[in-house]
Amino acid sequence: MTAPHLKIDNLHVSIEDTEIIKDLSLEIKGGEIHAVMGPNGTGKSTLASALMGHPRYEVTQGSVTFNGKDLLEMEVDERAREGLFLAMQYPSEVSGVTNADFMRTAINAKRGEGNEVQLMKFIRQLDEKMKLLDMDESFSQRYLNEGFSGGEKKRNEILQLLMLEPKIAILDEIDSGLDIDALKIVAKGVNEMRNPEFGALIITHYQRLLNYIKPDKVHVMMQGRIVKSGGPELAERLEAEGYDWIKAELGIEDETVGQK
Numbered sequence: 583m584t585a586p587h588l589k590i591d592n593l594h595v596s597i598e599d600t601e602i603i604k605d606l607s608l609e610i611k612g613g614e615i616h617a618v619m620g621p622n623g624t625g626k627s628t629l630a631s632a633l634m635g636h637p638r639y640e641v642t643q644g645s646v647t648f649n650g651k652d653l654l655e656m657e658v659d660e661r662a663r664e665g666l667f668l669a670m671q672y673p674s675e676v677s678g679v680t681n682a683d684f685m686r687t688a689i690n691a692k693r694g695e696g697n698e699v700q701l702m703k704f705i706r707q708l709d710e711k712m713k714l715l716d717m718d719e720s721f722s723q724r725y726l727n728e729g730f731s732g733g734e735k736k737r738n739e740i741l742q743l744l745m746l747e748p749k750i751a752i753l754d755e756i757d758s759g760l761d762i763d764a765l766k767i768v769a770k771g772v773n774e775m776r777n778p779e780f781g782a783l784i785i786t787h788y789q790r791l792l793n794y795i796k797p798d799k800v801h802v803m804m805q806g807r808i809v810k811s812g813g814p815e816l817a818e819r820l821e822a823e824g825y826d827w828i829k830a831e832l833g834i835e836d837e838t839v840g841q842k
């Protein structure tokens with residue numbers, strides 16, 4: 583296995599003719615954890631959706647390669663099979679599909695026909711990962727995210743991460759709505775994945791998560807692009823001082839995108 587490599591170059595993304603992502607470049611390699619921070623409405627989730635291939639987000643310029651292949655040419659399921667994973671800010675509820683069935687289907691889709699995971703092995707792994715995340719067994723047989731509390735949905739996204747073992751994961755506000763204990767558990771789940779063959783992009787508003795998941799790089803998004811990058815100390819400064827100093831430094835008045 584080779585280390586994964588996601589390379590985003592001069593990316594521009596529009597939604598219904600409004601440009602949201604404007605000239606964004608970012609590179610993530612195996613073994614690296616990148617955090618993306620930034621005020622509300624600056625394009626963070628749009629970036630995540632565009633990378634995953636959401637049909638409403640149109641890439642108008644730029645390129646994205648994943649392990650040297652053109653990601654933008656791939657269908658959504660191909661992206662997942664290549665090892666890209668997205669934990670969404672607002673996970674959908676799917677009635678009639680149990681959590682366990684959903685995960686087994688996703689794993690098998692990735693492994694391909696004739697190479698399906700053995701049921702017993704799957705159950706054993708699911709058991710083990712649910713224990714690690716301190717999840718009650720009943721969650722495997724509940725319908726996907728249906729009636730899950732906010733924190734339970736987030737924990738379940740991490741369960742999917744651990745079960746699917748992607749090469750690059752994009753985690754959009756995986757810490758929102760978590761109590762302190764759940765935050766530590768979710769961080770434990772992500773840290774469990776840490777190895778040279780795994781990279782992550784963690785979108786968060788709070789430096790607190792980054793106390794538990796140490797990022798290699800921290801990026802700040804404003805106006806649909808990365809306006810500043812640094813190490814973990816950048817997140818600490820943002821926590822203490824907010825975003826005004828960056829806006830002043832760069833002469834930005836309105837940090838949001840879209841409505842202009």
Ligand SMILES: Nc1ncnc2c1ncn2[C@@H]1O[C@H](COP(=O)(O)OP(=O)(O)OP(=O)(O)O)[C@@H](O)[C@H]1O
Nearest residue numbers: 597602621622623624625626627628629638839840
């Ligand atoms: N499907 C859509 N239709 C219309 N506008 C959209 C759509 N998706 C995103 N936008 C707009 O793009 C801008 C950026 O949204 P995005 O969700 O990427 O922000 P964000 O940085 O993730 O914010 P937050 O921190 O609040 O989650 C917003 O003005 C939003 O309204």
Ligand SMILES: [Mg+2]
Nearest residue numbers: 626627628671
């Ligand atoms: Mg968002």
